[in-house]
Amino acid sequence: MDNYTLPDASGHYGPxxxxxxxxxxxPALDELNQAYQEAQADPEFRAELHSELRQFVGRxxxxxxxxxxxxMLGGAQIYLKREDLNHTGAHKINNAVGQALLARRMGKxxxxxxxxxxxxxxxxxxxxxxxxxxxxxxxxxxDIQRQSSNVFRMRLLGAQVAAVTSGTRTLKDALNEALxxxxxxxxxxxxxxxxxxxxxPYPAMVRDFHRVIGDEARAQCLELTGRLPDVCVAxxxxxxxxxxxxxxxxxxxSVRLIGVEAGGLGLSTGQHAAPLTSGKPGVLHGNRxxxxxxxxxxxxxxxxxxxxxxxxxxxxxxxxxxxxxxAEYVAATDQEAxxxxxxxxxxxxxxxxxxxxxxLAHAFALAPSMRSDQSIIVNLSGRGDKDIHTVAALEGxxx
Amino acid sequence: MSRLATMFAxxxxxxxxxxxxxxxxxxxxxxxxxxxxxxxxxxGANAIELGMPFSDPMADGPSIQRxxxxxxxxxxxxxxxxxxxxxxxCSNSHTPVILMxxxxxxxxxxxxxxxxxxxxxxxxxxxxxxxxxxxxxxxTALLKARGIDPIFLLAPTSGAERVRTVRELGxxxxxxxxxxxxxxxxQSNWEEVLKRVRGLRQELAMPVAIGFGIRDAxxxxxxxxxxxxxxxxxxxxxKLADCQDDQAALRVAHSFLQDxxxxxxxxxxxx
Numbered sequence: 001m002d003n004y005t006l007p008d009a010s011g012h013y014g015p016x017x018x019x020x021x022x023x024x025x026x027p028a029l030d031e032l033n034q035a036y037q038e039a040q041a042d043p044e045f046r047a048e049l050h051s052e053l054r055q056f057v058g059r060x061x062x063x064x065x066x067x068x069x070x071x072m073l074g075g076a077q078i079y080l081k082r083e084d085l086n087h088t089g090a091h092k093i094n095n096a097v098g099q100a101l102l103a104r105r106m107g108k109x110x111x112x113x114x115x116x117x118x119x120x121x122x123x124x125x126x127x128x129x130x131x132x133x134x135x136x137x138x139x140x141x142x143d144i145q146r147q148s149s150n151v152f153r154m155r156l157l158g159a160q161v162a163a164v165t166s167g168t169r170t171l172k173d174a175l176n177e178a179l180x181x182x183x184x185x186x187x188x189x190x191x192x193x194x195x196x197x198x199x200x201p202y203p204a205m206v207r208d209f210h211r212v213i214g215d216e217a218r219a220q221c222l223e224l225t226g227r228l229p230d231v232c233v234a235x236x237x238x239x240x241x242x243x244x245x246x247x248x249x250x251x252x253x254s255v256r257l258i259g260v261e262a263g264g265l266g267l268s269t270g271q272h273a274a275p276l277t278s279g280k281p282g283v284l285h286g287n288r289x290x291x292x293x294x295x296x297x298x299x300x301x302x303x304x305x306x307x308x309x310x311x312x313x314x315x316x317x318x319x320x321x322x323x324x325x326x327a328e329y330v331a332a333t334d335q336e337a338x339x340x341x342x343x344x345x346x347x348x349x350x351x352x353x354x355x356x357x358x359x360l361a362h363a364f365a366l367a368p369s370m371r372s373d374q375s376i377i378v379n380l381s382g383r384g385d386k387d388i389h390t391v392a393a394l395e396g397x398x399x
Numbered sequence: 400m401s402r403l404a405t406m407f408a409x410x411x412x413x414x415x416x417x418x419x420x421x422x423x424x425x426x427x428x429x430x431x432x433x434x435x436x437x438x439x440x441x442x443g444a445n446a447i448e449l450g451m452p453f454s455d456p457m458a459d460g461p462s463i464q465r466x467x468x469x470x471x472x473x474x475x476x477x478x479x480x481x482x483x484x485x486x487x488x489c490s491n492s493h494t495p496v497i498l499m500x501x502x503x504x505x506x507x508x509x510x511x512x513x514x515x516x517x518x519x520x521x522x523x524x525x526x527x528x529x530x531x532x533x534x535x536x537x538x539t540a541l542l543k544a545r546g547i548d549p550i551f552l553l554a555p556t557s558g559a560e561r562v563r564t565v566r567e568l569g570x571x572x573x574x575x576x577x578x579x580x581x582x583x584x585x586q587s588n589w590e591e592v593l594k595r596v597r598g599l600r601q602e603l604a605m606p607v608a609i610g611f612g613i614r615d616a617x618x619x620x621x622x623x624x625x626x627x628x629x630x631x632x633x634x635x636x637x638k639l640a641d642c643q644d645d646q647a648a649l650r651v652a653h654s655f656l657q658d659x660x661x662x663x664x665x666x667x668x669x670x
Contacts (some may be wrong), residue, residue: 010533020502020529022458024554024579026561166464167454176457183458184580186556283502283529284455296476297507298454 004250006320011200014323016316019199021179021286028186033201035106040208045105052097053212056130059094061085063220063377069347069364076230076370078363080350080380081217081245088123090353090382091213091241092194096123098209100131103190110134110185113192114178116143116171116237117308117355118150119382120194125159135159138177140170143307150386168301171237171311175285195238196315199286203315210244217377218248225375231256231366234379235359236276236329237309239318241381246327256328259318260362262304263331273302275314276322276329289316305334305390306354308382332361340364341384341391353382354390402495402523403548403571406445407606407627416623416663417445419608420656421499421632422639423466424449424483425475431645435652436487440494442653443660447487448526448630451480451500458528460583462633466640477504477513481520488521495523497550502530502538510541518545524571526550532564539568550574553599555592562602572606572628575599577613583633586612593625600627620662631659 006013019029039045053059061082070078083091096113103111111133115121121137128135137154141163144151154161167173175198182191196203196210214232221229232249234242236259246257264272272278275290282291284299292300292312304310321327332340337354340361344352352360356379363378370376384391392399400408410417420439424432436447452470456463484496498517505513505527517525525547530538532551539549548571553562556579565573575596578586586592592609600607609622610630622629638655642648 018534019531020534021531022528022554022576023531023552023561024556024576026531026554027556027558166461167468172455176455179457180460180581184584186579282506285457286529291503293503293507295507297504298471299503 002251006317007200007204011204013317013320015281016288016319017200017203018288019286020283020288021199022183024183024186025199028182029199029201036102036201036205039102039105045101049098049101052101053094057087057093057097058085059212060216063217063224065224066348069343070367072347073364073367075367075372076374076376077372078367079221079229079375079377081213081377083213083241083379083381084350084352084383088119088126089385090119090123091210091244091379092120092123093126094212094244095194095206095209095240096120096127096192099190099192100127100133103133103192104131106190108188108190110189111192112136112138112178112181112189113194114138114171114174115194116174116310117306118143118147118154118386119308121159121161122150122153122157124192124194125154125157128159129157136181137161138164138174138181140164140168140174142169143171146307146390147386149389170302171307172299179285195240196243196317197238197285197287197289197313203287203317206240207243207247207317210240211247213241213244213379214246214248217245221375221377228252228255229377230370230374231258231376233258233260233359233363233376235260235309235355235381236314236318237262237273237311237355238313239315241379243315243317245377245379246321250326257321257326258362259327259329260358261329261331262306262309262358263333263336264303266333267331271303272331273304273310273312274331275312276318277331281319284313287316289313289319305337306358308353308355309358330362332358336361338391338394350380351384352380353384354387356381401546401548401571402493403446406495407572410445414665416626416665417628418443418619418660418663419446419448419497419628419630420444420635421448421450421630423452423463423470423636424480425452425470425473426466426636427639427642427648428645429473429475431648432483433486434645434649437491438649438652439656440491442656444494444656446495446497448497448499448632449480449484451477451498451504453501453504456501458581460581460633462583462637462640466636477508481516481522484522485520496521497524497526498522499526499528502527510538514541514545514547518547522547524548524550526552526574528552532561532568535568543570552576555579555595562599566603566605569605572608573599573603574630575607575609577609577611580611582611584612589618589621593622596625616658616662619659623663624665629663
């Protein structure tokens with residue numbers, strides 16, 4: 001592939017993507033799409049975004065050569081793209097800043113968001129405060145319990161957090177509730193979707209705001225090693241950090257792109273969140289993509305140790321990249337992720353998010369089968385401070 | 400002439416708007432749905448809108464969400480919904496049945512299979528909430544080929560271009576969503592709604608139903624002045640949810656609907 005230009009004008013990636021929403025939202029999506037196209041073409045908007053990413057987010061962050069663990073694994077050199085060093089501790093802020101600037105440009109005073117692990121909620125609450133906007137974050141009741149420290153952070157930042165008690169009370173239901181809010185307050189509200197899913201233009205727009213990850217990583221890798229990486233690895237829930245890393249490499253045929261889904265208790269148990277590796281195409285949350293659903297088309301409850309990957313769908317561009325074979329998708333179990341979590345803590349002095357640990361697990365398994373002059377970039381999408389309660393509880397420790 | 404066209408023609412003669420109650424299939428029980436449909440007709444319903452439960456009904460408010468969750472928990476499947484329509488048709492051949500739901504369960508069955516089975520069961524029209532006209536060309540063709548009307552929604556936010564698209568693709572009638580919001584929400588500015596619908600009836604050259612926010616006889620009476628049909632959903636679903644058994648549900652449905660049916664006449668002598 002050397003001239004990748006998707007999505008098409010109506011937001012399709014092959015058969016995936018598109019717009020499947022209540023009629024009321026269509027004009028709002030048209031308005032958003034137009035505002036986004038104009039902003040993207042406006043040098044002033046781009047300069048402001050660039051400046052915010054530098055001054056507020058702390059970009060560029062390093063591409064760190066994890067020498068100790070590379071040596072221990074005895075194969076490919078592992079490089080970590082340090083999104084965990086961004087302000088608020090994850091890649092999510094790249095997109096939150098971009099969408100908030102767009103909201104301000106469009107004159108919207110109220111912003112809403114959905115969140116799973118709480119990272120996107122914290123990022124959105126942060127930029128809402130930064131730009132003086134009202135902010136309401138929808139979060140599943142179950143996730144509120146799992147990620148109580150992020151809930152408190154959002155409240156410290158002045159956001160309201162609304163507990164979602166419908167359905168499975170996790171990320172997918174938070175998304176439903178945010179869509180219901182948007183339908184109701186469409187005139188004054190900007191919906192900051194946190195992943196590369198949802199109706200067009202969200203998957204493309206969120207990707208574009210995150211491509212800075214891959215753009216930086218590609219240049220840094222060339223600078224550090226003199227060549228492109230052999231493999232890029234990232235975890236995939238909705239798939240925003242993965243597409244951010246992958247997108248600038250899509251035309252580089254020699255670079256393998258591997259997305260790692262949440263294998264939960266194991267794919268054979270059905271207790272997981274891995275639609276690309278074990279689901280089938282369907283329609284949910286405004287787009288056509290791979291889903292975890294039963295034979296009647298009802299969306300299945302998912303399981304993952306990490307709230308951020310606990311989602312039954314995935315961005316439509318990943319669905320397309322899978323079908324055409326440009327990217328590969330695998331799964332890592334809860335156990336494998338936990339092991340990688342500890343391994344990184346103890347070798348490199350970095351506490352990764354449990355989401356990120358899924359990508360690490362696959363990279364650590366892959367590295368020994370590669371030569372030491374080869375390289376793997378892992379997107380270290382977030383820091384693990386938010387997960388220490390979960391990990392401690394698994395070890396019987398109450399913090 | 401289709402059952403829907405016949406219904407609208409007959410009601411026009413009588414200067415009345417159609418009353419279309421909505422119920423979720425399999426709620427408040429698995430055994431009550433067919434009887435409930437008959438009771439609604441006997442109490443004044445001109446057509447029935449039957450909800451096909453979905454796990455993620457993003458356009459619905461709490462009442463219909465919960466009805467959907469309860470129905471799924473009882474094991475309701477799309478094939479059962481179609482079977483209930485078939486059973487209803489055994490003793491009612493004139494009342495239109497409109498299915499309402501979301502795209503994914505229909506795709507899981509296969510759109511062609513769904514259209515075929517729905518037509519065989521005696522379904523007249525289908526509303527797929529999250530299937531927007533620009534994504535609907537294949538689905539619309541499959542439904543129309545089986546004589547089923549694809550019903551599209553228009554909203555206060557819909558512009559002129561979308562009205563034209565719906566006019567081209569839709570048939571049977573158009574469902575006008577009275578408000579910016581989800582089912583069960585409150586609408587206060589009915590004047591604005593009726594004004595918009597007057598315009599739409601001209602532009603579409605199709606009957607227009609109004610739904611969302613219609614909870615009582617007073618509102619039905621008002622909306623009937625400007626619409627070809629009035630849809631009442633959440634208010635009925637809520638009343639049914641509180642019923643202890645099937646008999647109670649039938650009684651509640653009868654008394655609720657009877658009051659609404661009494662006020663659907665309009666003053667349009669020649670429209």
